[in-house]
Amino acid sequence: MKKTRVIKRKHTLKTRWMNxxxxxxxxxxxxxxxxxxxxxxxxxxxxxxCDVLGPHVHHQWFKDVKPLVISHNVLILEVNNHFSAxxxxxHYHELVDVxxxxxxxxxxxxxxxxxxxxxxxxxxxxxxxxxxxxxxKRHKEDD
Numbered sequence: 481m482k483k484t485r486v487i488k489r490k491h492t493l494k495t496r497w498m499n500x501x502x503x504x505x506x507x508x509x510x511x512x513x514x515x516x517x518x519x520x521x522x523x524x525x526x527x528x529x530c531d532v533l534g535p536h537v538h539h540q541w542f543k544d545v546k547p548l549v550i551s552h553n554v555l556i557l558e559v560n561n562h563f564s565a566x567x568x569x570x571h572y573h574e575l576v577d578v579x580x581x582x583x584x585x586x587x588x589x590x591x592x593x594x595x596x597x598x599x600x601x602x603x604x605x606x607x608x609x610x611x612x613x614x615x616x617k618r619h620k621e622d623d
Contacts, residue, residue: 497528497582514550521555521583522547528579529572541568548597553586562593 522545530538541564548556559565568576568591580587 515548518547518550518555521550521580521587522557524583525555525576525579529576532575532579533572541572545591550587553584553588555580555587555589557589557591558597559591559593562595565591565593565596 526538526542526545529542533542544560544564546558548558550556559568573589573591576589580589
């Protein structure tokens with residue numbers, strides 16, 4: 481009896497996840513903005529993690545995760561502290577990436593803490609443009 485219940489639950493989850501994947505493809509055209517797309521994908525992924533890991537583990541590690549943006553096929557997710565980022569990376573990163581790859585084979589994930597995001601050095605647009613311009617000039621001179 482228990483085995484039948486597990487098989488039935490697997491079938492139900494698989495059907496629901498496949499429906500979500502189809503919905504994502506349909507909405508993909510409307511989700512051009514990387515922040516909106518990140519939020520939408522995280523909502524689906526979070527639900528799947530809750531199904532797989534259970535509500536207790538999900539609540540402990542993934543409750544406060546905030547999707548930031550999708551950049552270069554990487555879903556960047558923010559957690560409260562460095563310890564949480566390390567723990568998730570060590571214990572759940574592979575599962576998160578597998579679930580993401582079911583939705584979109586190109587996507588992967590990256591967890592970073594709030595302090596890492598806030599303390600990241602800001603790129604100065606002017607110096608970045610100057611470096612790029614000098615590189616282009618150098619390449620032209622080499623040719």
